[in-house]
Amino acid sequence: MKADDKAIQNRLRRIEGQVRGVQRMVDEDAYCVDVLTQVAAVQTALEQVAVQVLDAHVRHCVADAVAGPDGADAEARLDELMAAVRRFAKVR
C-alpha cells in the first residue's frame, strides 16, 4: 500500500494537529458546543483514514488472497475483513 501511505501519513499529521487544537480550546474554556464540533471534525478525519486503510487492505491483501491458490488463506482473510467491517461500523 506504498502509494497510499503518504496520503495516510499526511492525514494523521493533520489529525495530530487537530487534537492539539482541541486541547487548546479546552484550556481556553471554549464553548462546549464548539469543542464538540471540533471533536466531530477529528472523528470524520479518522474515519477517512480508516476507510483508506480498509480500501488498500481489500484491494491488495484480500484480493490477492482470494485470487491466490490457497482457499484456506482466502477464507481467513475474508473472516478478518468482515470482523474489521463489523468493528468499524460498530455493529453490536
Place this chain on the structure above:
Amino acid sequence: MKADDKAIQNRLRRIEGQVRGVQRMVDEDAYCVDVLTQVAAVQTALEQVAVQVLDAHVRHCVADAVAGPDGADAEARLDELMAAVRRFAKVR
C-alpha cells in the same frame, strides 16, 4: 446465498413484529426512554441483517469476481463493496 436467505427472512419477520411493537408502545403512551430502547433493539436487529447480507455478498459475488478472469469486473465489485461499507459505517 440460498443458505443464508432463510435466516435473513426470519430476522426480517422478527423485525417487522418489533416495529409493530413500537407502534403499540406509542399508541399506549409508553415512556419515551422505553420507546427509545425498543427502537435501538430494532436498529441492532437491522444491522445484523445488513452484516449478514454484506457477508454473503463478500464471500460469493465479490470473491467470485476477484477470483475470476475479468479484472475490470473484479475492480467494479470492489468499488461497489467499499461504497456499501462506507454507507453502512455512515462515513461522511
Place this chain on the structure above:
Amino acid sequence: MKADDKAIQNRLRRIEGQVRGVQRMVDEDAYCVDVLTQVAAVQTALEQVAVQVLDAHVRHCVADAVAGPDGADAEARLDELMAAVRRFAKVR
C-alpha cells in the same frame, strides 16, 4: 408528546412497509447491494424516529424535571438522557 405521536406513527407504518419490501427483495433474489441499500434506508428512517422521540423527551420530560423543584429527579432524568444518547450514538 401528543403533537408528535401522529408523525411518529406515520413513520413507523412506513418503516413496517419498508421491512416487508426488503423481505420481498430477498424472496425475489434481488442483488445483494440493492438489498443493502434498502436496509440502509430503513435504518435512516428508524434513526429519524429515534431522534424525534428523543427530541420530544428532552423538550418535555427532561426540561420539566430540570425546571421543577425536585433536584434529585432532574439529576435522574439527565442521567437517563445521557444513557439514551450514549446508546443511540453507539458509544462503546
Place this chain on the structure above:
Amino acid sequence: MKADDKAIQNRLRRIEGQVRGVQRMVDEDAYCVDVLTQVAAVQTALEQVAVQVLDAHVRHCVADAVAGPDGADAEARLDELMAAVRRFAKVR
C-alpha cells in the same frame, strides 16, 4: 465544567500519543488490520471525550438555561443540544 477539564485534557493527551502511534505503525509497514484496530481505539477514545463534553454541557449550560427565567434562551440551548446529538450520532 472545571471539574471535568483535567480528565478531558488527560484523555486528549493520550489520544495525541495514540495518533503518533498510528503514524509509527504506518511508517513501519504494520499489517493493515492492526492499523485499523489501533485507529478504532483512537475513535473510541475520542467518542469518550465527546460524551464527557456533552455530559458537562447538558448538566451545566443546558440545565441552567432550562431552569432559568429566559424561555427563548432555554429553547435555543435545547435546539443546539439536539443538533449536537444528531451530529454526534451521525443521523443523516
